[in-house]
Amino acid sequence: MAVIERSLMKYRDKLRRAPRLSRRKVVTGLLGLGAGWTIGGIGRIHADTSAPPGASGLRHIRLTAAQAKASMVGRGQPQTAVWAYDGRIPGPILRLRQGEPVRITVENRLDEDTTVHWHGIRLPNAMDGVPGLTQPPMRPGESFVYEFTPPDAGTFWYHPHANSLQQLGRGLAGGLIVEEAEPVPVDRDLLWMLTDWRLTGDAQIASGFGNGMEAAMAGRIGNTVTLNGAVPDDEPVQAGERIRLRLVNSSLARIMALRFEGHRPIVVALDGQPCDPHEPEGGRVMIGPAMRVDIILDMQGEPGRRYRIVDDFYDGLAYRLTSLAYGDEPSRRLAPDTPIRLPRNPLPEPDLAQAERQELVLQGGMMGGMGGMMGMSGMGRAVWAINGTSMTGDGHAGMPPLRVLKQGSSYIITLRNETAWWHPMHLHGLSFRVLTRNGQAVPHHQWADTVMMAPREVVEIAFVADNPGDWMLHCHVTDHQTAGLMTVLRIA
Ligand code: C2O
Ligand code: CU
Ligand code: CU
DSSP states (O other): OHHHHHHHHHHHHHHHHSOOOOHHHHHHHHHTOOTTOOOOOOOBOOOTTOOOOOTTSOEEEEEEEEEEEEOOSOTTSOOEEEEEETTBSSEEEEEEETTOOEEEEEEEOSSSOBOOEEETOOOOGGGSOOBTTTBOOBOTTOEEEEEEOOOSOEEEEEEOOSSHHHHHHTTOOEEEEEEOSSOOOOSEEEEEEEEEEOBOTTSOBOOOTTOHHHHTTTOOOOSEEEETTBOOOEEEEOTTOEEEEEEEEOOSSOOEEEEETTOOOEEEEETTEEEEEEOOGGGEEEEOTTOEEEEEEEOOSOTTOEEEEEEOOSTTOOEEEEEEEEOSSOOOSSOOOSOOOOOOOOOOOOOTTTOEEEEEEEEESTTSOOOSOOEEESSSOOOEEETTEEEOSSOOTTOOOSEEEOTTOEEEEEEEEOSSSOEEEEESSOOEEEEEETTEEOOSOOEESEEEEOTTOEEEEEEEOOSOEEEEEEESSHHHHHTTOEEEEEEO
16 A cells, blocks of 8 residues: 555655646657747637438438547648548537437548447447447548437547557547537537646657556556647637537546636536536536536626636646637627526436436546455456456457346436546446435436546436437546446346
8 A cells, every 4th residue: 555655645746747738838849839829729610511311311420540640739730640530630520419320431541440439329229339349440441331310418428449559549429419400599609628738848748658657546647638639729719699518528547627717617418418507616617528518608807908818727727828818899799688597308306206226336547445356347457447357458249238228118327436546437328317426416407428526426327218228337537447447228
């Protein structure tokens, strides 16, 4: 134990001494850049996938996964070798319509197997993109046709579910928006995909994925955060406008807590599912890996001024993500008084009185005392476990379900984090109500597919097991998932 604690302290020291992630400083320091390098990407949503429905009424989208080069740190600076969908970091924003079928043909031009997982979409199990478990992986040169009808409107994303540490960590990810039939009126609808990278001095993705020490701690946290694939500068805004901002954290491990100087963000949806509009706790928008938060931002700042957006999740490592830069035009009006509550999605409400209870205990990690023998399934070293069993990797054939849930029944699942670390716990194929945290009722009718768990926290979630199949449940800190913090729930 003493050894472990000492190395933990060393690690914390290292984190503290890590370069401050004020982008200007970090990246400038790393690359020796002068001021004035340009940045792209306000993240305006454009009709990326405007392919009209064909004669069959089926919208058809094509995506290709391949190696590419991206300008992440600014024009005139070294390009970064990445793996990307359609050659872009992040991949194209897919825009689907609620209740309308879509066909997405994915071509694998990588040098290794891949799949695509449509994170958060309640879809048929065979379309879930888990290699071995729900589909054979696409070999290099192969394609796979995904077909589903998104039942819920909201903010989702897509990413591979094979060799996830590298494939996600090298850039394979994209935003997915399912449009409401009647969206709430806003002046602009933006998606910001926030991604943490570990870059070398010449702007290349650092090797060393799957470091065992990191896997037992906070995971692979990087040194550069991009907004829609580029290190952000300022985001131009106009006094008086109302923005719907869809935040997506596609990082391998970095948890973020965003503070909007001088502004009051209102959370209207979590993981794509509408909640009662509310101000975030402590004014900070907390967003862990794989989570999405939709906020409404009324631009009530002063014309000509800049307001910082700061991520201060990690103690002593706060950095400026970007700034809202107001144009000089005077405010054209007060905040609009149009409604901001999003229409509910057709989620079945769990019957809490009749629900069956299950408990999942998260174990292991540094200082977690995971001694003794654990059940093992998969390849790779396990440092984490759920109920004493470690499933490692990204999914594979023959993963035995930890529990079999009865189709159509309601369940309350207690997630008990017995570790000393944070875990954004994700369930495939369903959305769940977040009922309680440490015994306290969770307000605002929060539904999620990924729930953040603080060290030692106990969270109760509830859902109707209405979607048959084998569904992954895992931590979305990718190092944790691949090192054992993963299991399978079968609904049959
Ligand atoms: Cu985004 Cu298995 O998850
Ligand atoms: Cu998922
Ligand atoms: Cu975790």
